[in-house]
Amino acid sequence: MQNDLAVGGMNAAIGRSSWPRLGYPSTSEVLPPNRVLFWQGEPQNKELEILEGAVRAVRLCSAGERQVLAFFWPGDTIHSSCMGTPTYTAEAVTYCRIRSRQSSQSTDRGVPVSAHEQVLREMLDLIQGVSRRSALSRIAWFILRMRNHLPCMDADPDTYKFLIPRNDIADHLGLSPETVCRGLMELKRRQAIEMPTRRTIRFRNVAQILRIAKRQG
Amino acid sequence: MQNDLAVGGMNAAIGRSSWPRLGYPSTSEVLPPNRVLFWQGEPQNKELEILEGAVRAVRLCSAGERQVLAFFWPGDTIHSSCMGTPTYTAEAVTYCRIRSRQSSQSTDRGVPVSAHEQVLREMLDLIQGVSRRSALSRIAWFILRMRNHLPCMDADPDTYKFLIPRNDIADHLGLSPETVCRGLMELKRRQAIEMPTRRTIRFRNVAQILRIAKRQG
DNA sequence: CGGCTTTTTGATGTATATCAAGAGCCGTGG
C-alpha cells in the first residue's frame, strides 16, 4: 500500500550522524519505515529492543479508523506478548535498528510484571493526556513526551529530530493532521518552539509548553 | 463535599428486589454512594469483589478535571494493587455490597497476570471507544457495555436499572453531562431505547445501537 | 410543602473536522 522508502534515506531518518562502527551485536537488524514488527492477534513471544528510530503500536478499528496507542523509543523494549496475544500491531515509523530475542515461555518470568505496568501506565497517561483537553494542550503534551525520549541533536541546544509524522500524531491524539499542524504552528507563533526544518524541533520555552499541556492553553 | 446518601434509598439504588435472606458470607459489607474504597497512591493489597451495585475508578487531574477510567460491576473483582500502588481511586457509585480480602503479598501469585490483562484491555477499549467518535457513538458504546454487565430487571424484557449518573458517564466518555443527556434523548427519539424512568433503560433495538456505536451514527 | 440534587431543555459561541488547494521536499529518470 505505501512505499517502504517513503521517509527519506536511512541516516536522514534515524539521525544525522552515521552508524557507530561497531558496538551493536550482530543480532540487531535495520527495518524500513512502515515495516510491521508483529501483527495484532498474532501470538508470539518476542522481545524487541529499539536501538534507534521510533516504533508505533497501532490498533485498527472496524470503521477503518486507526488508533496509535503508543510510540516506542530508543532504549525501550517491546514485549509483544505482554497481553497474551498482542492486541496491537507494531510498525516501524522511521528506519529503525532493532535487537530481537525470543522471550522465555514462562509468562511469569518472561514478561515481567513491570512490563505490564509500564504499558498500563502508558495507556492511563494517554487517556488523561487526551481526554477533555484542547488540541493545543494535547500537542504540547505530546511533544514534551517526545522530548523525554529522544536524544538531543549534536550541537544545538534542546533541538531534536522530529521523527513522528503529523499523521501519526493525529491518530495518536485523536485529532486531524491539519489540526496537529496548526497546533505546532501556534506553538511556534507563541515562540514556545522553533522548527528549523519540518522534521526538526527546538524547544525555546519548556515551562510555557508545560503550562499549555496542563491547563487548556 | 457530597452527601453520601444522595442517590436514593439502598434498595432503590442497588436493585428493585430486597436482599437475599442469606447466601453472602459475613465478610461482605454495604457501602453508601460515594464512599471511597481505596485512594489513589495509597499502597494496599486488597481484593474487592462486587456483589451488588457499581463502583467507579477515578483519576483526579491537576486542573481539577476528573477522569472515570472504568466501572466495575457485580461479579467483578478489583485488585487494588494491580499496578503496584494504585494509580486510581475506587468509589462506590451506588449503594454497594462488597466482599473484601487481603490478597497474598506475592505480587506474582496475589495479583494474577489475568488481572493486569483485564484492566489493560479495559483501558484499550476505552481509548478506542472514545477516540475520534461522535458523542452519540460514545454513548451508544457505553450503554451497550452497561447492558453486558447488569442483570436484567425482573419481568421486563431487556430492561435495566440505570445505575450510573449522567455526570459519571460524562467524565468517563469525555463529554459534558448535558451532551450525555441529549445523546440519550436522541437514542430515545430514534426508538433505539426507552426510559420508563430516568434511572431505567429498556433496549428496543440493540442492533441499531450497535451500528451507532461502531460507525459515527 | 420547600429545599436539594439530578436531569432535561434551550440559546449561543467556539473549537475543530472537513474540504480544497498550494507549497516544500525528496528521489528518480531523462
Add this chain to the structure above:
DNA sequence: CCACGGCTCTTGATATACATCAAAAAGCCG
C-alpha cells in the same frame, strides 16, 4: 542539471458538533 511525480506539510474557507451558560422540570427527603 532540471523537470517530474509522489509525499508530507501548510494554509485557507466553511460547516458543525459540542461545550458552556442559564433556567426550568422532575425526583427525592425531610
